[in-house]
Amino acid sequence: MEITLRAPLDMHLHLRDAEMMQLVTPLTTETFSGAVIMPNLVPPVTSLEMLQAYKQRIMANTEGHAFDPYMVLFFKDYTEAELAAAKDHMIGMKLYPAGATTNSEAGVAQIDSVEHVFKMMEEMEIPLMVHGETHGFVMDRESEFLSIYEHIATKFPKLKITMEHITTAKAVSLLDRYENLRATVTLQHLIITLDDVAGGLLNPHLFCKPIAKRPEDREALLDAALRAHPKLMFGSDSAPHPISKKECCGCAAGVFTAPLAVARLAQLFDQHGALENLQDFISENAQRQYGVKPAEKMVTVTKTPFEIPQAYEGHGHRVVPMHAGETLDWKVTSIT
Numbered sequence: 001m002e003i004t005l006r007a008p009l010d011m012h013l014h015l016r017d018a019e020m021m022q023l024v025t026p027l028t029t030e031t032f033s034g035a036v037i038m039p040n041l042v043p044p045v046t047s048l049e050m051l052q053a054y055k056q057r058i059m060a061n062t063e064g065h066a067f068d069p070y071m072v073l074f075f076k077d078y079t080e081a082e083l084a085a086a087k088d089h090m091i092g093m094k095l096y097p098a099g100a101t102t103n104s105e106a107g108v109a110q111i112d113s114v115e116h117v118f119k120m121m122e123e124m125e126i127p128l129m130v131h132g133e134t135h136g137f138v139m140d141r142e143s144e145f146l147s148i149y150e151h152i153a154t155k156f157p158k159l160k161i162t163m164e165h166i167t168t169a170k171a172v173s174l175l176d177r178y179e180n181l182r183a184t185v186t187l188q189h190l191i192i193t194l195d196d197v198a199g200g201l202l203n204p205h206l207f208c209k210p211i212a213k214r215p216e217d218r219e220a221l222l223d224a225a226l227r228a229h230p231k232l233m234f235g236s237d238s239a240p241h242p243i244s245k246k247e248c249c250g251c252a253a254g255v256f257t258a259p260l261a262v263a264r265l266a267q268l269f270d271q272h273g274a275l276e277n278l279q280d281f282i283s284e285n286a287q288r289q290y291g292v293k294p295a296e297k298m299v300t301v302t303k304t305p306f307e308i309p310q311a312y313e314g315h316g317h318r319v320v321p322m323h324a325g326e327t328l329d330w331k332v333t334s335i336t
C-alpha cells in the first residue's frame with residue numbers, strides 16, 4: 001500500500017541556526033516543499049535584515065531540494081514603515097508571551113499594550129501567529145489563553161490569527177466559532193498524552209510546550225486532523241535541542257520530529273482509515289489558508305518498515321528524534 005503526497009507543508013518549524021541548522025535543515029527540505037520558519041533564535045529575528053540573512057543561511061543548507069522557507073518576524077512593537085518594508089518578505093509575525101517557551105524572553109509582557117500593532121497588521125493583511133499560553137498552571141495555560149484569542153479575533157475581525165500548536169479540545173472548538181481563527185497541530189499532540197511524557201518513567205524527548213494534555217484532548221485534535229478540518233494545518237513544531245539539553249536536569253522543551261513526520265502521519269491516517277484526507281491536512285489546507293503556492297514535490301510513502309535511528313548526528317551535534325530506535329510501518333520511498 002502506498003500514497004503519493006503533493007507538496008507537503010510544515011506550517012510550524014524550528015530550524016535553529018549555525019551547526020544545528022546545518023544538521024536539521026536537509027531533514028525537512030528533503031520531504032517538505034515548504035515550511036513556516038519560527039523566529040525564536042538567540043537573538044530573535046526582529047528586523048528585515050535579520051530575516052533576509054537567516055533565509056539565505058537556510059537556503060544554503062537545503063542540499064539542493066526544492067524548498068520554500070516561509071519567513072516569520074518575531075513580534076514586537078514595530079513602526080508602520082518597518083512593517084510595510086517587511087510585509088512582502090514574510091508570511092506573518094509570531095507573538096510569544098514573554099517567557100512562555102524556548103527563547104521567548106524578548107516576547108510580549110502585556111498583550112493589551114500591543115493592540116496598535118494588531119491594528120496595523122489587520123490593515124496591512126499581515127497574519128498573526130501566536131504561542132497561546134498564559135503563565136498559569138501548566139495544564140491550564142492554553143485554555144486560559146483562549147479568551148485572549150477570542151478578544152483579538154473579535155476586536156480585529158480582518159486579522160488572520162493562527163493558534164499555533166493547539167493541544168486542547170476547547171481550542172479545536174474555537175475554529176468553528178471565529179472566522180479569522182485557524183490553527184496548527186503537531187504530530188506528537190495527535191499521538192501522545194501527558195501519560196507518555198510523565199506517567200511512567202520521565203521521557204524528556206516528549207517534553208514540549210504546550211505540554212501534551214488529556215486523552216479527550218488528543219481525541220478531539222486527532223478527530224479534527226483525520227477529517228482534515230479546513231482550518232487545521234499540519235505544523236510539526238519540530239524543535240531540536242542538543243542531547244545535552246534534553247537528557248539533563250532542566251530539560252529544554254521541544255520534540256524533534258522532522259525526519260519522520262511524513263511517514264508517521266501516513267501511518268496514523270492509515271490506522272484510522274483516513275489516508276484520503278492526509279493531502280488536505282498536510283498541504284491543501286495551508287495553501288488555502290495562507291494563499292501559498294509551494295514548490296513542486298511528489299512524496300511517496302509506502303507501508304514498509306522504517307527504522308528510526310537512535311539519533312541524528314553531524315556538524316558537532318547529536319539530536320534524538322521522537323520514536324528513536326523504534327520501527328514505523330510506513331516509510332518515505334520516493335521523492336520527485
Ligand SMILES: NC(=O)N[C@@H](CC(=O)O)C(=O)O
Pocket residue numbers: 014040101102103131207208209210237239240253254255
Ligand atoms: N515547542 C517547544 O516546546 N519548543 C519550541 C518553542 C515553541 O514552539 O514554543 C522551541 O523552540 O524549542
Ligand SMILES: [Zn+2]
Pocket residue numbers: 101131164165209210
Ligand atoms: Zn510555541
Ligand SMILES: [Zn+2]
Pocket residue numbers: 012013014038237239
Ligand atoms: Zn514551535
